[in-house]
Amino acid sequence: MIVPIHLENSSDIKYNVVIDTLPELTFNRKVAIVTNTTVSELHLEHLKSKISADELYVVTVEDGEEFKTLATVEAILNKLFEAKLDRKSLLIALGGGVVGDMTGFTASIYQRGIGFVQVPTTLLSQVDASVGGKTGVNSAYGKNLIGAFYQPEAVYIDTNFLKTLPKREFAAGIAEIIKMAVMFDRDYFDFLVDADFSDRKSLEKVIRRSVELKAEVVNLDEKESGIRAVLNYGHTFGHVIENETNYTTYLHGEAVAIGMMMANALAVELGLMEQNQMDEVEKFLKKHQLPTSYNISNVDSFYDKFFLDKKASNNRLKFILPKGLGGHTIRDDIDEETLKRVLYKFVK
Ligand SMILES: NC(=O)c1ccc[n+]([C@@H]2O[C@H](COP(=O)([O-])OP(=O)(O)OC[C@H]3O[C@@H](n4cnc5c(N)ncnc54)[C@H](O)[C@@H]3O)[C@@H](O)[C@H]2O)c1
Ligand SMILES: [Zn+2]
The missing domain is CATH 3.40.50.1970 (Rossmann fold)
Incomplete structure:
Protein backbone atom coordinates (compact mmCIF):
# COMPACT_ATOMS: atom_id res chain seq x y z
CA MET A 1 0.00 0.00 0.00
CA LEU A 165 14.48 -5.99 16.09
CA PRO A 166 14.84 -6.59 19.85
CA LYS A 167 11.45 -6.84 21.62
CA ARG A 168 12.06 -3.78 23.75
CA GLU A 169 12.80 -1.67 20.67
CA PHE A 170 9.62 -2.95 19.06
CA ALA A 171 7.57 -1.99 22.13
CA ALA A 172 9.17 1.45 22.15
CA GLY A 173 7.71 1.95 18.69
CA ILE A 174 4.28 0.91 19.94
CA ALA A 175 4.42 3.76 22.46
CA GLU A 176 4.70 6.30 19.63
CA ILE A 177 1.82 4.57 17.84
CA ILE A 178 -0.58 4.74 20.77
CA LYS A 179 0.44 8.38 21.12
CA MET A 180 -1.05 9.10 17.69
CA ALA A 181 -4.26 7.26 18.51
CA VAL A 182 -4.84 8.95 21.87
CA MET A 183 -4.23 12.38 20.36
CA PHE A 184 -6.12 12.06 17.10
CA ASP A 185 -8.25 9.03 16.50
CA ARG A 186 -10.54 7.10 18.81
CA ASP A 187 -11.34 4.43 16.20
CA TYR A 188 -7.65 3.84 15.68
CA PHE A 189 -7.25 3.45 19.44
CA ASP A 190 -9.95 0.78 19.50
CA PHE A 191 -8.33 -0.94 16.55
CA LEU A 192 -4.95 -0.97 18.31
CA VAL A 193 -6.35 -2.45 21.48
CA ASP A 194 -7.24 -5.63 19.60
CA ALA A 195 -4.55 -5.56 16.92
CA ASP A 196 -2.16 -8.46 16.54
CA PHE A 197 1.21 -6.80 16.09
CA SER A 198 2.83 -10.09 15.16
CA ASP A 199 0.63 -10.47 12.10
CA ARG A 200 2.17 -8.81 9.07
CA LYS A 201 -1.06 -7.54 7.53
CA SER A 202 -2.36 -6.06 10.80
CA LEU A 203 1.00 -4.48 11.50
CA GLU A 204 1.01 -2.89 8.05
CA LYS A 205 -2.45 -1.46 8.74
CA VAL A 206 -1.28 -0.11 12.07
CA ILE A 207 1.74 1.51 10.45
CA ARG A 208 -0.35 2.93 7.63
CA ARG A 209 -2.74 4.76 9.96
CA SER A 210 0.12 6.14 11.99
CA VAL A 211 1.85 7.42 8.87
CA GLU A 212 -1.41 8.91 7.56
CA LEU A 213 -2.02 10.76 10.81
CA LYS A 214 1.53 12.02 10.97
CA ALA A 215 1.32 13.13 7.33
CA GLU A 216 -1.87 15.09 8.05
CA VAL A 217 -0.25 16.85 10.96
CA VAL A 218 2.94 17.62 9.05
CA ASN A 219 0.92 18.95 6.14
CA LEU A 220 -0.91 21.34 8.43
CA ASP A 221 2.25 22.46 10.18
CA GLU A 222 5.53 21.37 8.58
CA LYS A 223 7.76 23.62 10.68
CA GLU A 224 6.06 23.03 14.03
CA SER A 225 4.55 26.39 14.80
CA GLY A 226 1.29 24.85 16.00
CA ILE A 227 -0.39 21.47 15.81
CA ARG A 228 2.79 19.49 15.05
CA ALA A 229 3.66 20.06 18.71
CA VAL A 230 0.84 17.66 19.57
CA LEU A 231 3.19 14.85 18.49
CA ASN A 232 5.10 15.68 21.68
CA TYR A 233 2.35 14.25 23.89
CA GLY A 234 4.10 12.43 26.73
CA HIS A 235 7.43 13.89 25.71
CA THR A 236 7.66 16.85 28.12
CA PHE A 237 7.47 14.40 31.03
CA GLY A 238 9.39 11.73 29.12
CA HIS A 239 12.34 14.01 28.48
CA VAL A 240 12.68 14.75 32.18
CA ILE A 241 12.62 11.02 32.93
CA GLU A 242 15.27 10.39 30.26
CA ASN A 243 17.36 13.20 31.70
CA GLU A 244 17.00 12.02 35.32
CA THR A 245 18.00 8.50 34.38
CA ASN A 246 20.93 9.65 32.21
CA TYR A 247 19.40 8.20 29.05
CA THR A 248 20.42 4.72 30.19
CA THR A 249 17.47 3.16 32.04
CA TYR A 250 14.75 3.68 29.46
CA LEU A 251 14.52 3.65 25.72
CA HIS A 252 12.96 6.86 24.40
CA GLY A 253 9.62 5.16 23.69
CA GLU A 254 9.57 3.69 27.19
CA ALA A 255 10.11 7.12 28.75
CA VAL A 256 7.33 8.44 26.49
CA ALA A 257 5.03 5.67 27.74
CA ILE A 258 5.55 6.81 31.33
CA GLY A 259 5.30 10.42 30.16
CA MET A 260 1.91 9.72 28.59
CA MET A 261 0.70 8.29 31.90
CA MET A 262 1.83 11.49 33.63
CA ALA A 263 0.15 13.65 31.01
CA ASN A 264 -2.99 11.54 31.42
CA ALA A 265 -2.88 11.97 35.20
CA LEU A 266 -2.70 15.72 34.65
CA ALA A 267 -5.57 15.53 32.18
CA VAL A 268 -7.67 13.60 34.70
CA GLU A 269 -6.84 16.20 37.34
CA LEU A 270 -8.02 18.94 34.99
CA GLY A 271 -11.18 17.07 34.04
CA LEU A 272 -10.04 16.53 30.45
CA MET A 273 -9.95 12.76 30.62
CA GLU A 274 -11.92 10.14 32.55
CA GLN A 275 -10.06 7.89 34.95
CA ASN A 276 -11.31 4.81 33.07
CA GLN A 277 -9.87 6.19 29.82
CA MET A 278 -6.54 6.63 31.53
CA ASP A 279 -6.85 3.03 32.74
CA GLU A 280 -7.48 1.85 29.18
CA VAL A 281 -4.27 3.48 27.99
CA GLU A 282 -2.35 1.96 30.89
CA LYS A 283 -3.74 -1.49 30.16
CA PHE A 284 -2.64 -1.20 26.54
CA LEU A 285 0.88 -0.07 27.48
CA LYS A 286 1.23 -2.88 30.01
CA LYS A 287 0.02 -5.45 27.51
CA HIS A 288 2.96 -4.45 25.35
CA GLN A 289 5.44 -4.59 28.22
CA LEU A 290 5.84 -0.83 28.35
CA PRO A 291 6.55 0.84 31.70
CA THR A 292 3.75 2.97 33.13
CA SER A 293 5.11 4.05 36.48
CA TYR A 294 8.16 5.88 37.68
CA ASN A 295 9.29 6.85 41.12
CA ILE A 296 9.85 10.59 41.26
CA SER A 297 12.44 10.98 43.99
CA ASN A 298 12.24 14.76 44.22
CA VAL A 299 9.19 16.60 42.90
CA ASP A 300 10.84 20.03 43.00
CA SER A 301 13.82 19.01 40.94
CA PHE A 302 11.60 17.05 38.52
CA TYR A 303 9.53 20.21 38.09
CA ASP A 304 12.59 22.40 37.55
CA LYS A 305 13.76 20.10 34.76
CA PHE A 306 10.68 20.95 32.67
CA PHE A 307 12.36 24.25 31.94
CA LEU A 308 15.32 22.55 30.27
CA ASP A 309 13.04 21.45 27.45
CA LYS A 310 13.42 23.50 24.31
CA LYS A 311 9.63 23.61 24.06
CA ALA A 312 9.40 25.76 27.21
CA SER A 313 9.41 29.07 25.37
CA ASN A 314 9.46 32.31 27.43
CA ASN A 315 9.53 30.18 30.56
CA ARG A 316 5.91 29.15 30.00
CA LEU A 317 5.46 25.43 30.23
CA LYS A 318 3.40 23.96 27.47
CA PHE A 319 1.61 20.67 27.98
CA ILE A 320 0.06 18.53 25.30
CA LEU A 321 -2.88 16.82 26.94
CA PRO A 322 -5.48 14.32 25.83
CA LYS A 323 -9.11 15.30 25.64
CA GLY A 324 -10.73 11.99 26.29
CA LEU A 325 -9.47 9.37 23.86
CA GLY A 326 -8.81 10.67 20.34
CA GLY A 327 -8.69 14.39 21.14
CA HIS A 328 -6.02 16.82 22.29
CA THR A 329 -5.45 20.25 23.71
CA ILE A 330 -2.38 22.40 24.29
CA ARG A 331 -2.25 24.13 27.66
CA ASP A 332 0.25 26.72 28.86
CA ASP A 333 -1.76 27.93 31.84
CA ILE A 334 -1.21 25.17 34.35
CA ASP A 335 -0.01 26.48 37.69
CA GLU A 336 2.89 25.05 39.61
CA GLU A 337 0.69 23.79 42.44
CA THR A 338 -1.57 21.71 40.19
CA LEU A 339 1.41 20.25 38.37
CA LYS A 340 3.20 19.33 41.57
CA ARG A 341 0.03 17.77 42.96
CA VAL A 342 0.03 15.44 39.96
CA LEU A 343 3.75 14.77 40.22
CA TYR A 344 3.31 13.73 43.86
CA LYS A 345 1.08 10.90 42.63
CA PHE A 346 4.25 9.42 41.12
CA VAL A 347 6.17 9.50 44.39
CA LYS A 348 6.23 5.98 45.78
N1 LIG B 1 12.81 12.89 12.68
C1 LIG B 1 11.80 12.68 13.48
O1 LIG B 1 10.69 13.16 13.27
C2 LIG B 1 12.00 11.78 14.67
C3 LIG B 1 10.89 11.30 15.35
C4 LIG B 1 11.12 10.41 16.41
C5 LIG B 1 12.40 10.05 16.76
N2 LIG B 1 13.47 10.57 16.07
C6 LIG B 1 14.85 10.19 16.40
O2 LIG B 1 14.99 8.80 16.17
C7 LIG B 1 15.97 8.27 17.05
C8 LIG B 1 15.40 7.02 17.67
O3 LIG B 1 15.11 6.12 16.64
P1 LIG B 1 15.10 4.54 16.89
O4 LIG B 1 14.22 4.26 18.04
O5 LIG B 1 14.84 3.92 15.60
O6 LIG B 1 16.57 4.27 17.44
P2 LIG B 1 17.91 3.74 16.73
O7 LIG B 1 18.06 4.28 15.39
O8 LIG B 1 18.99 4.01 17.70
O9 LIG B 1 17.66 2.18 16.65
C9 LIG B 1 17.51 1.43 17.83
C10 LIG B 1 18.48 0.23 17.84
O10 LIG B 1 18.00 -0.78 16.98
C11 LIG B 1 19.01 -1.17 16.06
N3 LIG B 1 18.32 -1.61 14.86
C12 LIG B 1 17.76 -0.86 13.90
N4 LIG B 1 17.07 -1.62 13.04
C13 LIG B 1 17.21 -2.89 13.46
C14 LIG B 1 16.72 -4.13 13.00
N5 LIG B 1 15.91 -4.21 11.94
N6 LIG B 1 17.09 -5.26 13.67
C15 LIG B 1 17.86 -5.18 14.79
N7 LIG B 1 18.33 -4.03 15.27
C16 LIG B 1 18.01 -2.91 14.62
C17 LIG B 1 19.85 0.05 15.92
O11 LIG B 1 21.14 -0.27 15.42
C18 LIG B 1 19.87 0.56 17.36
O12 LIG B 1 20.81 -0.15 18.12
C19 LIG B 1 16.29 9.36 18.05
O13 LIG B 1 17.55 9.90 17.71
C20 LIG B 1 15.20 10.38 17.84
O14 LIG B 1 15.62 11.69 18.10
C21 LIG B 1 13.28 11.40 15.04
ZN1 LIG C 1 9.26 10.37 20.52
Missing part, protein backbone atom coordinates in the same frame (compact mmCIF):
# COMPACT_ATOMS: atom_id res chain seq x y z
CA ILE A 2 1.05 3.55 -0.65
CA VAL A 3 0.45 6.59 1.51
CA PRO A 4 0.97 9.67 -0.64
CA ILE A 5 2.40 12.64 1.22
CA HIS A 6 1.64 16.07 -0.14
CA LEU A 7 2.81 19.07 1.80
CA GLU A 8 0.44 21.39 -0.02
CA ASN A 9 0.34 24.06 2.64
CA SER A 10 4.04 24.71 2.87
CA SER A 11 6.75 23.47 0.56
CA ASP A 12 4.41 21.76 -1.94
CA ILE A 13 6.60 18.68 -1.78
CA LYS A 14 5.15 15.30 -2.73
CA TYR A 15 6.49 11.86 -1.97
CA ASN A 16 5.24 8.36 -1.34
CA VAL A 17 5.47 6.20 1.71
CA VAL A 18 5.40 2.65 0.39
CA ILE A 19 4.38 0.04 2.96
CA ASP A 20 5.20 -3.31 1.44
CA THR A 21 7.97 -5.79 0.78
CA LEU A 22 10.96 -3.75 -0.37
CA PRO A 23 10.62 -3.41 -4.17
CA GLU A 24 13.38 -3.40 -6.77
CA LEU A 25 14.78 0.12 -6.95
CA THR A 26 16.49 1.52 -10.01
CA PHE A 27 18.34 4.81 -9.94
CA ASN A 28 20.14 6.42 -12.85
CA ARG A 29 22.44 8.22 -10.48
CA LYS A 30 25.13 7.52 -7.94
CA VAL A 31 23.79 6.17 -4.70
CA ALA A 32 25.30 5.90 -1.23
CA ILE A 33 23.64 3.80 1.44
CA VAL A 34 24.21 5.10 4.96
CA THR A 35 23.77 2.55 7.71
CA ASN A 36 25.27 1.48 11.01
CA THR A 37 27.34 -1.52 12.08
CA THR A 38 24.37 -3.46 13.54
CA VAL A 39 21.93 -2.96 10.68
CA SER A 40 24.55 -3.50 8.01
CA GLU A 41 25.28 -7.00 9.40
CA LEU A 42 21.59 -7.87 9.31
CA HIS A 43 20.09 -6.16 6.29
CA LEU A 44 22.62 -4.48 4.04
CA GLU A 45 23.05 -7.36 1.61
CA HIS A 46 19.30 -7.59 1.13
CA LEU A 47 18.99 -3.88 0.39
CA LYS A 48 21.94 -3.98 -1.99
CA SER A 49 20.37 -6.89 -3.88
CA LYS A 50 17.33 -4.70 -4.56
CA ILE A 51 19.18 -1.66 -5.86
CA SER A 52 20.59 -0.93 -9.24
CA ALA A 53 22.42 2.35 -9.55
CA ASP A 54 25.13 3.97 -11.67
CA GLU A 55 27.53 3.45 -8.80
CA LEU A 56 26.69 2.15 -5.33
CA TYR A 57 28.61 3.06 -2.17
CA VAL A 58 28.09 2.17 1.47
CA VAL A 59 28.95 4.38 4.43
CA THR A 60 28.76 2.62 7.80
CA VAL A 61 28.70 4.56 11.05
CA GLU A 62 28.86 3.41 14.66
CA ASP A 63 25.62 2.31 16.31
CA GLY A 64 24.18 4.54 19.02
CA GLU A 65 22.50 7.81 19.88
CA GLU A 66 25.87 9.03 21.20
CA PHE A 67 27.16 8.98 17.61
CA LYS A 68 24.34 11.20 16.37
CA THR A 69 26.71 14.15 16.13
CA LEU A 70 28.15 16.67 13.74
CA ALA A 71 31.41 14.72 13.86
CA THR A 72 29.66 11.66 12.40
CA VAL A 73 27.95 13.81 9.79
CA GLU A 74 31.32 15.22 8.78
CA ALA A 75 32.74 11.71 8.50
CA ILE A 76 29.81 10.75 6.23
CA LEU A 77 30.30 13.90 4.13
CA ASN A 78 33.98 13.05 3.67
CA LYS A 79 33.10 9.58 2.37
CA LEU A 80 30.66 11.14 -0.08
CA PHE A 81 33.34 13.52 -1.36
CA GLU A 82 35.79 10.62 -1.71
CA ALA A 83 33.18 8.76 -3.75
CA LYS A 84 32.67 11.93 -5.81
CA LEU A 85 28.94 12.03 -5.33
CA ASP A 86 27.48 14.91 -7.28
CA ARG A 87 24.42 17.10 -6.93
CA LYS A 88 22.23 14.51 -8.64
CA SER A 89 23.31 11.70 -6.33
CA LEU A 90 21.14 10.06 -3.73
CA LEU A 91 21.57 8.91 -0.15
CA ILE A 92 19.60 5.97 1.24
CA ALA A 93 19.20 5.75 5.00
CA LEU A 94 19.07 2.12 6.14
CA GLY A 95 18.45 1.97 9.87
CA GLY A 96 16.47 3.39 12.75
CA GLY A 97 15.75 7.00 13.59
CA VAL A 98 19.36 7.79 14.40
CA VAL A 99 20.61 6.79 10.95
CA GLY A 100 17.55 8.36 9.31
CA ASP A 101 17.90 11.72 11.05
CA MET A 102 21.63 11.89 10.35
CA THR A 103 21.39 10.77 6.74
CA GLY A 104 18.62 13.27 6.03
CA PHE A 105 20.64 16.06 7.56
CA THR A 106 23.76 15.05 5.62
CA ALA A 107 21.69 15.04 2.42
CA SER A 108 20.38 18.51 3.24
CA ILE A 109 23.88 20.01 3.37
CA TYR A 110 25.97 17.95 0.93
CA GLN A 111 26.66 20.39 -1.90
CA ARG A 112 23.70 22.42 -0.58
CA GLY A 113 21.32 19.52 -0.79
CA ILE A 114 20.91 16.19 -2.57
CA GLY A 115 18.06 13.72 -2.52
CA PHE A 116 17.57 11.02 0.06
CA VAL A 117 15.36 8.02 0.61
CA GLN A 118 14.40 6.45 3.92
CA VAL A 119 14.43 2.72 4.51
CA PRO A 120 13.50 2.63 8.20
CA THR A 121 14.27 -0.59 10.05
CA THR A 122 12.83 0.04 13.54
CA LEU A 123 9.14 0.29 14.32
CA LEU A 124 9.69 3.74 15.79
CA SER A 125 11.33 5.01 12.63
CA GLN A 126 8.70 3.35 10.42
CA VAL A 127 5.81 5.09 12.15
CA ASP A 128 7.42 8.31 13.23
CA ALA A 129 10.98 9.38 12.45
CA SER A 130 11.08 8.54 8.73
CA VAL A 131 8.06 10.66 7.85
CA GLY A 132 7.85 14.41 8.12
CA GLY A 133 11.30 15.67 7.24
CA LYS A 134 12.80 16.53 10.60
CA THR A 135 16.49 15.75 10.28
CA GLY A 136 19.44 16.51 12.47
CA VAL A 137 21.90 15.62 15.17
CA ASN A 138 22.40 16.23 18.87
CA SER A 139 24.54 18.97 20.36
CA ALA A 140 26.25 19.24 23.73
CA TYR A 141 23.40 21.64 24.57
CA GLY A 142 20.62 19.16 23.88
CA LYS A 143 19.08 16.56 21.62
CA ASN A 144 18.19 17.37 18.00
CA LEU A 145 19.20 21.00 18.37
CA ILE A 146 21.11 21.03 15.08
CA GLY A 147 19.21 20.18 11.95
CA ALA A 148 16.97 21.04 9.07
CA PHE A 149 13.49 20.39 7.80
CA TYR A 150 14.29 18.33 4.74
CA GLN A 151 11.84 15.88 3.17
CA PRO A 152 12.89 12.54 1.66
CA GLU A 153 12.11 11.59 -1.96
CA ALA A 154 10.45 8.40 -0.77
CA VAL A 155 10.07 6.15 2.24
CA TYR A 156 10.07 2.35 1.93
CA ILE A 157 8.60 0.59 4.94
CA ASP A 158 9.10 -3.16 4.98
CA THR A 159 7.98 -4.88 8.16
CA ASN A 160 10.30 -7.82 7.39
CA PHE A 161 13.14 -5.72 8.77
CA LEU A 162 11.44 -5.78 12.16
CA LYS A 163 11.94 -9.53 12.56
CA THR A 164 15.44 -8.92 13.88
